[in-house]
Amino acid sequence: MKKICFISLVAMVGLIGVLHYVTPGHMILFHDTYRRLSYFPIAIGAIFYGLWGGLLMAVLSCISFVPHLFMFWFQGREAYYSELSEIVFYLSAGLVIGLISSRESRLKKKYQQLSEKLATSYQRLHNQAARLVQAEKQLGQAQKLSSLGHVSAALAHEIKNPLASIKGAAEILADEVPVTHPKHEFIVIMRSEISRLNNSVNEVLAYCRGQQTINKDRLEPFPDILDKVILLLAPRIREKSIDLILEKTGDAEEILVEEAAMIQVLMNILLNAVDAVPHKGKICICHYREPKGYTIDVADNGPGVAPEKYEQVFEPFVTFKETGTGLGLSITKKIIERLGGTIRVTPSDMGGAQFSVYLPDKNALST
Numbered sequence: 280m281k282k283i284c285f286i287s288l289v290a291m292v293g294l295i296g297v298l299h300y301v302t303p304g305h306m307i308l309f310h311d312t313y314r315r316l317s318y319f320p321i322a323i324g325a326i327f328y329g330l331w332g333g334l335l336m337a338v339l340s341c342i343s344f345v346p347h348l349f350m351f352w353f354q355g356r357e358a359y360y361s362e363l364s365e366i367v368f369y370l371s372a373g374l375v376i377g378l379i380s381s382r383e384s385r386l387k388k389k390y391q392q393l394s395e396k397l398a399t400s401y402q403r404l405h406n407q408a409a410r411l412v413q414a415e416k417q418l419g420q421a422q423k424l425s426s427l428g429h430v431s432a433a434l435a436h437e438i439k440n441p442l443a444s445i446k447g448a449a450e451i452l453a454d455e456v457p458v459t460h461p462k463h464e465f466i467v468i469m470r471s472e473i474s475r476l477n478n479s480v481n482e483v484l485a486y487c488r489g490q491q492t493i494n495k496d497r498l499e500p501f502p503d504i505l506d507k508v509i510l511l512l513a514p515r516i517r518e519k520s521i522d523l524i525l526e527k528t529g530d531a532e533e534i535l536v537e538e539a540a541m542i543q544v545l546m547n548i549l550l551n552a553v554d555a556v557p558h559k560g561k562i563c564i565c566h567y568r569e570p571k572g573y574t575i576d577v578a579d580n581g582p583g584v585a586p587e588k589y590e591q592v593f594e595p596f597v598t599f600k601e602t603g604t605g606l607g608l609s610i611t612k613k614i615i616e617r618l619g620g621t622i623r624v625t626p627s628d629m630g631g632a633q634f635s636v637y638l639p640d641k642n643a644l645s646t
Contacts, residue, residue, distance in 0.1 A: 284327060288320040288336060295320075296343025314365055317344065318372055325376035329384055333377030337369045344369070438480055446473045468510065478539045498535040501566060501573070502527075508545040515553050519560065526565040534566070534573045534640065540614050547607040548577050548634050555581030561629055572620070572639040578627035589624050 295313050302309045317340040325333025344366060449470045456463050509516075509523070516523055552562045556579045565576040584592060595609040615622045620638035627633035 284323075285332075288324050289339065291320045292317070292336065292339045292343050295340070299344065314344070317369060321369060321373045322376050325373055325380050327380075329381040330374070330377035333373035333380065334370070335373075337373030340369045341366045438476075442473060442477055442480075446470070449473060468507065471507070472511070474539065478543070497538055499538040499541075501534040501536050501541070501575075504536060504538055504541050505545065505564065505566075508542055508549060511546070512549055512553065515550075519553065519556070519558050521553065521556060522559070522561045524561065524563040526563065527567065534568065536638065537618065540618060544611050544614055544636065545575075545577075547611045548636075551607065551634075552577055552579040552581065552632075555579055555631060557581070563627075563629065568640075569637070572637055575636045575638075576633055577636075578629055578633040579631040580627070580629035581631035583626060583631045584624055586626075592624060593622070 295317050298313050321336045324336030453466050561580045563578045593608050593612045622636050625633050
């Protein structure tokens, strides 16, 4: 663009010089007009290209003005010097406008650099402010966890005492009810749930203290654990007439998981789904093998989760239920991460939310 402009200015200067040459000397009005037109390429050259551009256009204008001077050579010294002074004005105009333009260019460059520094400083301050907000948020959560830790310790003590009594009663019933009795299955479930509840209390205590639990549960086939969880949730499912759909691919019986940990994970996710779906809603549980693990998808046709809240749902004390504590999914995520897996939430094909849990296969890792 600048190259084209420069060529145009040179052509304009040359054209003015040609007009001076071909116009008869007695046509003073035309020559005066040409002289004044010469200031345009000088001014434009100085504005666009600075000092050197203004001086170059001034010199070229002087050169193109030379043929016009010869017309006044024989008209007397006064007339000749009057025309010659125009060259001084050309050079002066190029010099002055060029200096002003160069100064403006330097100031513009300086202000641009200053603006870039200000933008960098602003971005740095913005990042620091964001880190401060995040630190304040983490501090608030730490204070909540600290307060909850004290309350949980007292609550755990109150829960564990009745649990010990209930466990003792279950042991007595187990001794009196033979294995062949049709109700013996419920005693087994009761003993298992007492143990799971005790583990859950320990999980909450460890979570509130910021500790990482390292319990190693016995490994059980995933379908057996899923059946136990569905049996426990059966009253809630029947109460809302929920259509529960089970899908599986591959040899699910070969998938071994830590029993107590997986029961707690499934209970937390399925309880959220049961609470979220409407009356006669739908919940679909799908589990399938992967090359080095397995995935469990729990989808529903409830209201779903807004995309901007996908990560927020796993934070402590974040709940979208009136009676929720905001710890269920947070503890679930901690358990899954302890097992080496991941959990994420996405929209489900049924219109609600889908929680996907991926866990490494214990058999695959051991081999």
